[in-house]
Amino acid sequence: MTYWQAIILAIVEGITEFLPVSSTGHMIIASSFMGISHLEFTKMFTVNIQFGAILSVLVLYRRRFLQTRxxxxxxxxxxxxxxxxxxxxxxxxxxxxxxxxxxxxxLLVGGIILVFIDKIAQEYPKDRDVSYPEALKIGFYQCIAMIPGVSRSAATIIGGMFQGLSRKQAAEFSFFLAVPTMAAAAGYKFLKTYQTIQAGDIQVLLIGNLVAFIVAMLAIRFFINFLTRYGFKLFGYYRIILGLILLGLLASGYELDIV
Known part of the structure; x- marks a missing residue:
């Protein structure tokens, strides 16, 4: 993996990690078009740079993490x-x-859901405390995102809204939940593959995490402002269009670099 390929993937990660469009799906697509998706290092890289995205949440919401147990x-x-x-x-x-x-x-199915989610999920007008049963239910929604293309952010935000949370509160709880979830996934992947990392790979990982951190900071600020004003519909349309384009490419015989 070259430095430019690492930067492109990190930008994709930073933009899409906290938006309901599936960061994993976008990185699979991006790495496929660059011809590097079959590399074992690419698979580890796309998980590891989540550390940078996690750090952006900790920095932006540092006061929220200084709360009660x-x-x-x-x-x-x-x-x-x-x-x-x-x-x-x-x-x-x-x-x-x-x-x-x-x-x-x-992407296609999730997009259809997002187009209608604002109408089918009733939200409370004001923020309130999330209960333990609600937190557990949101956790099960998060598991759906283990299917690539679903989007961890979309699944947990939708789960939160089905518990009656406001758009903003559901999104922020999704951000907070990303910290232990992504840290565990990235840490587990790193421990499984660190022995295969070459000396030059460390620099690529550091650059990737730095870029993902900066871009994710900007993406989070944009998403919260956009979400509270416009809802999910545009994200849903984007997912539907992208899903149809991918299916069209595959149906036409276009071969992506997937092993």
């Missing part, structure tokens, strides 16, 4: 389903990461 207990409860299911189905998840058809269908 109850805040962390609820995050832990919401994190548990993904931790257990992710560990048990790790090999299956890795196999799905190599399937662009799954990504395309997930």
């Amino acid at each position: 109850d805040f962390y207990y609820k995050l832990f409860v919401a994190f548990l389903p993904a931790a257990v299911i992710g560990f048990l189905l790790n090999d299956l998840i890795d196999a799905l990461l190599e399937n662009v058809v799954v990504v395309a269908i997930s």
Whole structure:
């Protein structure tokens, strides 16, 4: 992987990680078009640069993370389903990461849901505390995002809105939940593959995390402002268009670099 390829993937990660459009799906697409999706280092890189995105949440919401232990207990409860299911189905998840058809269908179906989510999910006009049962339910919604193309952000935000949270509160809880979830996924992947990392790969990882951190900071600020004003419909249309384009390319015989 070259430095430019790493920067492009990091920009894609930073922009899409906290938007309901599937960062994993976009990185699979981007790495496929660049011809590097089959490399083992690419698979590790796309997970590892989530550390940079995580850091952006900690910086932007640093005051929110200096709260009572109850805040962390609820995050832990919401994190548990993904931790257990992710560990048990790790090999299956890795196999799905190599399937662009799954990504395309997930983008399409998720887009249709986002177009109508503002009408079918009733939200409270004011923010309130998330209960433990609600946190657990949102955690199970997060597990759906183990299917590439679904979007962890979309799944957890939709889960939050179905619990009656406002758009903003559901989005912010999704950001907070991303910290333990992504840290665990990135850390586990790193421990499994660190022995294969070459000396030059460290610099690529550092650059990728730095770029992902900066871009994610900007993306989060944009998303919260856009979401509170306009809702999810435009993100839904974007997902539908992208999913249809991918399915059209695959149906026409266009071969993406997937092994």
